[in-house]
Amino acid sequence: MTTIRFVILVAGLMLFTGYASGQGGAVKPAPGAEVTIKGILLWEKACAPDESAVGDGQVLYAVDGTPEVKAEMDRLMKECYTSDTLNAEQAVKVLERFNERLKYYLVPSSIIDKKGCQYANPAVAVTGVLSEKDGKKWITPSKIVPEFKLKYPDRMLMPDKPFLVPGKDPLLLKVNDKLSLKCILIPPGKFLMRLPFYVWPRYQDEYPRLITLTKPYYLAEIPVTQEIYEALMGNNPSEEKDPQLPVQNVPCADILKFCQILSEKNGRKVHLPTFAQWEYAAVVGASSPPFNQKFKEQSSMGPKGAKCPLPVKTAKPNAWGLYNMADGVWLELTSDIGKTWRIRKDEVDPSYPCTEAEKTGKKHEHIGAGARHSAIGYEDIPDTGRSYCGTKFRISVEPTPEEIAALAKEQAGGK
Numbered sequence: 001m002t003t004i005r006f007v008i009l010v011a012g013l014m015l016f017t018g019y020a021s022g023q024g025g026a027v028k029p030a031p032g033a034e035v036t037i038k039g040i041l042l043w044e045k046a047c048a049p050d051e052s053a054v055g056d057g058q059v060l061y062a063v064d065g066t067p068e069v070k071a072e073m074d075r076l077m078k079e080c081y082t083s084d085t086l087n088a089e090q091a092v093k094v095l096e097r098f099n100e101r102l103k104y105y106l107v108p109s110s111i112i113d114k115k116g117c118q119y120a121n122p123a124v125a126v127t128g129v130l131s132e133k134d135g136k137k138w139i140t141p142s143k144i145v146p147e148f149k150l151k152y153p154d155r156m157l158m159p160d161k162p163f164l165v166p167g168k169d170p171l172l173l174k175v176n177d178k179l180s181l182k183c184i185l186i187p188p189g190k191f192l193m194r195l196p197f198y199v200w201p202r203y204q205d206e207y208p209r210l211i212t213l214t215k216p217y218y219l220a221e222i223p224v225t226q227e228i229y230e231a232l233m234g235n236n237p238s239e240e241k242d243p244q245l246p247v248q249n250v251p252c253a254d255i256l257k258f259c260q261i262l263s264e265k266n267g268r269k270v271h272l273p274t275f276a277q278w279e280y281a282a283v284v285g286a287s288s289p290p291f292n293q294k295f296k297e298q299s300s301m302g303p304k305g306a307k308c309p310l311p312v313k314t315a316k317p318n319a320w321g322l323y324n325m326a327d328g329v330w331l332e333l334t335s336d337i338g339k340t341w342r343i344r345k346d347e348v349d350p351s352y353p354c355t356e357a358e359k360t361g362k363k364h365e366h367i368g369a370g371a372r373h374s375a376i377g378y379e380d381i382p383d384t385g386r387s388y389c390g391t392k393f394r395i396s397v398e399p400t401p402e403e404i405a406a407l408a409k410e411q412a413g414g415k
Contacts, residue, residue, distance in 0.1 A: 009374035036127045037065035037104060037139065038147050040197065044105075046204040047197045049344050060104040060126055060139065061198040064151045072101045077153050084288075085160045088210055089191040091287035095208060098198050104130075107140045123147045123200040150200055157293050159369040162191055162319050167407045171397060174265050176231050178358050181262075182396050183218035184321050185407055189312035190285040194341075199289045210346040211276045216407050218397035219273060219281050222312040222323045223247075223332065224258070232261055239390070240304075241335050244311035246392035248330060255333065255393055262395065274351045282325040284318055295326035330390040 039062040045051040047059065053200040062069045080086075080094045106126070128141040167185025174180050193211040195202045227243035229250070230236045238248035250258070255272065263270040273281070283290055297316045300323075309327050317323045325332075336352040343350075399407070 032129055034127055034129055034142060035066045037062045037069055037112070037115045037126055038125045038150055039065075039102075039104075039123070040150075040200050040202070041106075041122050041124045041126075041144075042197060043204060046207075051344075057108055058106045060106065062102045062104055065125070065196055067104065070400055072097075073153060076101070077155060081155055084158050085163070086192075086285050086288040087163060088190040088192055088287045091196070091208075091289075092210065094289075095192075095196050095198075098196070102198070104137045104139045104287065107138055112219045123150050132199055152289075152291070156289055157291055158321070159294050160284060160288050162284040162286060164285055164411060166320050167216070167403070168410060169406070170221075171268075171399075171403075173262060173268065173270070173282055173395075173397065174266075175228050175262070179228055181224075181228060181395070182221045183395075184215055184221055185399060185403065186219050186277070186281050186320065187285070187407060187411060188213045188216050189280065189285045191285055193276060193279055193284065196289050199291065201292075205341040207341070209344065211280065211350060212278055212346075212348045213276065214349055216399055216404055217273070217277055218399055219277070219322065220394040220396070221317070221321055223392040223394045225264045229258065232265075233258055240308040242308075242311060244313075245332060246312065247310065248390040248392060250391070250393065259395060269398040270395050271398075272333060272393060275334040275336045275340060275398060276347075276350050278332065278334050281320060281322055282318070298323075298326040300324050300327045324392075327392075330392045333391050333393040343414060 034245045037060060039060045041058055041060050044054045044057045044059050048054045048062075054305040063073065064070065074320040076094065076097045079159070080090055080097060082090065086094065101352065104126075123146065124144050125147040126139055126141050127143040128139045131138045131140070166187060171183040171185065172180045173183060190212045192208050192209060194206040194208045196208050223246035226236050226238050226241065226245055230243075233254065235252075236247065237250055238245065240248060259270045259272070295318075298318055300312075300315045302308050302310040309324070309330065313323050315323070315326075320324055335354075336350075337354055340350070340352050
C-alpha cells in the first residue's frame with residue numbers, strides 16, 4: 001500500500017468522533033441492552049449494484065463481536081468453505097451469506113463525515129441497540145470507534161492454492177545478446193475480481209464482480225527492470241537507480257514504444273496486460289479474500305520503505321512463478337482506462353483500451369495501477385509516469401495457436 005493511501009486510511013479512521021442526531025424517519029430500535037459489533041463500515045451506495053437505487057446511509061459488514069455474529073461466521077465457514085481456497089462460485093456464495101446474515105444497516109441518526117469515509121473504508125467497532133425492520137438488521141449506534149484488530153477465521157487467512165497450473169514451457173523474449181525476459185503462460189479461468197465487502201483494508205471504489213478470462217496469455221515473471229529497459233531504449237528515467245530494480249516512472253508513450261520495439265525484435269505481440277489479467281495472475285486464479293497476510297513473503301518492501309523496493313526476485317514468487325506482484329511500493333501499470341472501477345457487473349474478457357489521442361495526451365487516465373492485493377486501485381498517471389511513490393510495468397504477450405493448443409492439452413492431463 002502506498003504511503004499516501006495508508007494516511008488516507010488512518011485519517012478515515014480518526015474522523016469517527018462526532019455524530020449528528022435528530023434525523024427524521026429513523027428506525028426505532030427494539031428495547032434491549034447495547035451490544036458491540038466489529039466489522040467494515042461502508043456507504044450503502046458503495047455496495048449496491050445500482051447506487052442510484054439506494055440512499056445515503058451506511059452499512060456494517062460484521063465479522064466479530066456478539067455471539068450471534070460469531071455463530072453466523074462459524075455457520076458461513078461450514079457452509080461455504082468446502083476447501084481452503086475458494087473458486088469463483090464459492091466466493092460469490094460467501095459474499096451472498098454476508099449480505100443475507102451479517103449486513104447491518106445504521107439508522108440515519110448517526111452520520112459519518114463523508115470526507116473521512118469517501119475512499120478508505122474503516123474497520124470499526126459499533127456499540128448500539130439492535131432492531132429489525134423490513135427484513136433488515138439495524139443498529140442504532142451510541143458509539144463508533146476505530147478497530148485495528150478485526151479477527152477473521154484462520155481458514156480465511158491461509159495461502160491460496162491455484163486450481164490450474166501455468167504452461168510448463170515459458171517464453172523467452174530476447175532483449176539483446178545477453179538479456180532475455182521470461183514469460184509465464186497463464187491459463188484461462190474465472191475469478192472474483194476486486195475485494196469482497198467484508199475485507200479490510202479496502203476502498204469505497206472497489207466492487208467485487210465475476211470475471212471470466214477465456215484465453216490464455218503470457219505474463220512476464222518480473223516487472224521490466226532498469227537493465228532491460230535501458231538495453232532496449234537507451235535511457236533510464238528512474239529516480240532510484242539500480243539495474244535490478246523495476247524501471248520507474250516511465251511515461252505512457254515510452255511504455256508503448258518499448259512494447260513495439262520488443263514486439264518487432266521477437267516477432268510477437270507485446271503489450272501491457274489488462275487489469276483483469278493482472279489481478280487474476282496476482283491471486284493465481286483463486287477467489288478467496290486477498291488479505292495482506294497471505295502475501296507477506298511476496299512483498300519486496302525494502303529498508304527505504306515506499307521510496308524503493310528490493311531488487312526483483314528478492315522476495316518469493318507467487319504459486320504461478322510471478323515475482324513482485326505484491327510489492328505495495330510502486331503501482332503497476334495496466335492497459336485499461338482508469339475509470340473501470342465504476343463498473344459493477346460481471347464481464348467476460350474485459351478490456352478498456354485508450355484512444356490514440358489519450359496515448360499521446362499530457363495526462364494518461366487510461367492507465368490502471370495495481371498495488372498490493374487488498375489495496376488494488378486505479379490512478380490517473382500524468383505524462384511523467386509519476387504517481388505517489390512511483391510506477392512500474394510488466395509486459396504481456398499473446399500466445400500462438402500452437403501454444404494455446406499445447407496448454408489445453410496440458411490442462412486436460414496430456415490426453
